[in-house]
Amino acid sequence: MPEAESYSWAEQVEAGEDGALPPPTEEFNESSGIKTVKEYKHNEDGKVVKVSTRERRKAPKSIAIRKTWRKFGAAERDPPGPNTSNTIVQVEPFYMQFIHNAEQVDQETEEDPLAKLKNQKLVSCRICKGDHWTTKCPYKDTLAPLQEKLQEGEKTAEAPGGAPGTPAPAAASAQPKTGKYVPPSLREGGSKGRGETMQSKRDESATIRVTNLSEDTREPDLQELFRPFGPIQRIYLAKDKNTGVSKGFAFINFHRREDAARAIAGVSGFGYDHLILNVEWAKPSGTN
DNA sequence: CATGAGCGG
Known part of the structure; x- marks a missing residue:
């Protein structure tokens, strides 16, 4: 709350000859988190008054407390405040965009969502698109899904005139121009053998x-x-x-x-x- | 009698 005080004689002396007002002062009390600004203004009667405004720090106190922590390690001798050689202070808020399912975003059209679900399998393995959950995917042992894909790829390659606008799904996996993740075992030349580090199931033999x-x-x-x-x-x-x-x-x-x-x-x-x-x-x- | 639990687009 701004409060007007009467303009004391001593302060009047500080005012400039031409009626210029003294510059505002600003002080900040670190422990209370209150900033006090004192400035000089003309009131409705044309008289000069001193206005002091107090404002509580908006950042949480916990931040102020953290600022009092001692630095340690390699930064032990650094002066207070962020070291500009290794710390960026971002003042502006910054917004992150989370994309949950890139494919879904791409295909976002006005079509009926139910229609989309219709010809979709209930579960589809993320690895081989098979009819099971990913964790159970035995793609290392049975490469049937991959081989099917490759065959599809051959077919589309043999028919170069067909459906120019339609991307061949196999082409996407053969050439990683889509940024899609391809597991090592499905990358080119990865068709042989299982990874040595991966045991497919718990050993139940004993x-x-x-x-x-x-x-x-x-x-x-x-x-x-x-x-x-x-x-x-x-x-x-x-x-x-x-x-x-x-x-x-x-x-x-x-x-x-x-x-x-x-x-x-x-x-x-x-x-x-x-x-x-x-x-x-x-x-x-x-x-x- | 009897074949483990859990995670999940």
């Missing part, structure tokens, strides 16, 4: 399934029971997802298949709690 467990058997119990046969990689005790109650069976993943085999021989038929355990080789999950 996994056994234990059934007929009593409901109060816990994972540590299983650990104790099977440890004698060899190092164990993982134990999974099936539980109801909501109640946490054991479903009475479990999977034991050994490091070595031979240990698993001995565990089957040793524990199957073993009386545990009041039940007789059944142990067999596990089948990989997802066998519907």
Whole structure:
């Protein structure tokens, strides 16, 4: 709130001869975050008054507090404030544009969105466009989708007169003029073999399934029971997802298949709690 | 009796 004060004699002296007013002063109190501006104006009666305006800092106090932090590391001896040799202070707000799906943006027309969905598969693998989720894509093993694409490419190449405006989908993947990501295994010459670093699934070859467990058997119990046969990689005790109650069976993943085999021989038929355990080789999950 | 969970355009 601007407030007018009477113009003191001492200050009158500072005013210039020709009625010019003294320049405004401005001071900033760092701890309170309040800026005080004092300036001189003529009021309605033509008299000179001093107007002081106080304004609270708009930036959050947390910023002011951060400014008081000591610098450290290579910047330890830097003077306060940003070092212009390695820091850019952006005063203007800056806006970022997020593009969620470039293809969608490109194809954005007035056509009915439902029509678009119509001939679309429910799921489509991002890698091979197959009829499954990407995480399960076995493209390294079966290159059928890629080969289909290549065949399509050959067809369009053989028919140079056909549909000039229509881009061939295979051409896009063969020549990366679209900025689209192509996984290494699908890039040119990448058609052979799987990547050495990528195991396609968990190794289930040393996994056994234990059934007929009593409901109060816990994972540590299983650990104790099977440890004698060899190092164990993982134990999974099936539980109801909501109640946490054991479903009475479990999977034991050994490091070595031979240990698993001995565990089957040793524990199957073993009386545990009041039940007789059944142990067999596990089948990989997802066998519907 | 019984073959794990989760992520998701």
